Amino acid sequence: MENAANLIESNSKYIMDTWEKKVREDIPASKNSSALALRNQLPNVLEDIAQIMRRYKDLKHIERYEEYEEIIKNSVEHGRHRAASEDYTVKQILKEYVIFHRVLTSFLLDKNEYTSEVGIILKYTLETAMLNSADSFTDSLQDMREKLIGTLAHDLRNPISAAYFALDIIDCGMDKDRFDGIKKMGITSLKKSLELLEGILEAITIKAGEGITLNFKEIDILEEIKWVYNEAKEMYSNKVIFETNTEKIIGVFDGTAIRRVVENLVTNAVKYGESRKTVKITVHDELEEVSICVHNFGKPISEAKQNEMFQFLNHSPNENHGELKSWGMGLTLVKTVARAHNGKVEIKSEENYGTEFKISLNKNSNFPGKIKAKLNYITS
Template sequence: MQKASEILRNCGPEIIENWESKVKEEIPAAYNSSNLALRNQLPKLLEDFADIIERYTDKQELQHEEKFEEIIKNSLEHGRHRATSSHYTVTQILKEYIIFHRVLTETLVNNSLYTTEVGIILKYTLETSMLNSAGSFTESLQDMREKLIGTLAHDIRNPITAAYFALDIISPTDNAERIMKLKKMGLGSLRKSLEMLEGLLDAITVKAGEGISLNFSEIDILKELKWVYKEASEIYSNEIILETGKDKIIGIFDGTAIRRVIENLVTNAVKYGSRNSPVRILVESNNDEVIIKIHNEGKPIPVEDQDEIFEFLSRGAVKSDSTLESWGMGLTLVKSVARAHGGNVQLESNEVNGTTFSLLLKKYANKPGKVRTELNYSEN
């Protein structure tokens, strides 16, 4: 057993290269994946297999799940990673392991180290890995769907609330100009709700590696920001301030998605910030990009939680704090939209300066048309 374990470790690079080549030949989803993405868990799994072969020779011992602690952890990570890799399916994940088993067996046979005992260990270890990876993949996909649907459902509340507010304050004694103004506001908000419902239905069919669908076109993004500013000013008691030195900012954007992102950040800034301080929407623009900052005073987001709330499929659940959970739900959308526009989102939050979310968007990172956003796996 010791020699079989040693040969797997010594031939590690050769095994990985061989496996990767066969996977790209036989699994369509793997063909377009980067080498780094394909190899991310394989060295760990290979080390696990070698350890188990070295430690255990008793078939009865192998049937106790606690003996597979390492392989379970890494196979769960493997499944979670594949859920954020485009076009993967459970069948393809299982085939990855079958190919891995084939490569390991060939290596041991070629070195005259394949025995019945080694074959039994590989079988049990492989079965454990396959079950855990497939389960993790399925659960992660379901988690993605629930989060996307939850985010969309959460955001639909804002325009419906605005429409209700507009209709509720209309009075028969109002003059025609005020009635038309409130009617326009209500209809506009309901139109936004219908646009979001399309996204909600779209999210139900999300596949591995996919996020929401975005529809890019050349627009003046300031019009969308001014709409958010105007609507928020009428709904919230906090003062809402929009600061921009431009009359218009033209680029290829998904206006609906960006509007939803800013609405989400403004809503959270009002909800979790100081009630006596203004919420600021700051807009900076140059030839290539636009930066939109949402700032509020008040209790900051703890430093140790600032990275985790951006993660869509974090390794552990976000701490059971309702504030962080609410921030995190919205930030899955913010991060996805920013990256789809070739940009990113950053957070600064402390007692002195308050909380600022900075959304960087490239003006011409995309061509007009409809595309699915991609999810990005984090190793943190």
């Protein structure tokens, strides 16, 4: 058994190369992955198998759960990774392990080190890995669906609240311009609600590696952001101010998604900032990019939390992150939309400065049309 373990460890590269070649021939989804991404946790699983071989005493001993702790951890991570990889299915994950089993068996037979004990270990370890990877893949996809639906449902509150507010304050005796403005706000908010409902229906059928659908068009993005500002100054008790260095910003954007992003940031700025302090929206045209900043005064966000905030979808459903979770529902969307526009998100939060989120978006990195923007499910 020791010889078999040594052979596996000393020939790990050969085994993984052989496995990768066969997987790329037999599993369509593998063609979308780099070599590093495809192998993922499987070299660790290979090392785990060698270690279990060294510990093997008898059949009763190998059936104990604790013998598989390393395999379980690595196979769970493998399944999670595949949930974020485009076009993977449970069947294809199981086939990866079947190929893995065949490659190992063939290799050890060629080296005259395949015995009944070796066969037992390969059977038990790889069955354990298959079950845990498949469960993890399924659970991760369900987790992704639930959190995406939660994000969309969370964002649905804003336009519905705005529409309710418009209906509540509208009065036929109002000045005509004021009446028309409030009516337009209510109608636009209801249209936004319908768009979000369509997103929720789409999220129910999300597949591995998929995220939200973005619809790019050539538009004046400043108009979308001004709409958020006009709505916010009507709805919130905080003073909301708007500054820009230009009158128009033309580019290829998903206006609805960016509007949602700014709405999220403004809502959080009001919710977590000081109630009597100003919330400021600043938009700058910077040649190939547009920068959007939302600033509020209030308790600063610690550096540790800043590093976690955009990774909400990494967290287990059972984890309780309190305030971090409330921020993260929207911030997952913020980072996803920024990346889809070939941009980034930055945060500055200090005691005497307050908190500012800055989103930089490339104005012309996309062509008009629809794309699937991957969610920030795995830390990268």
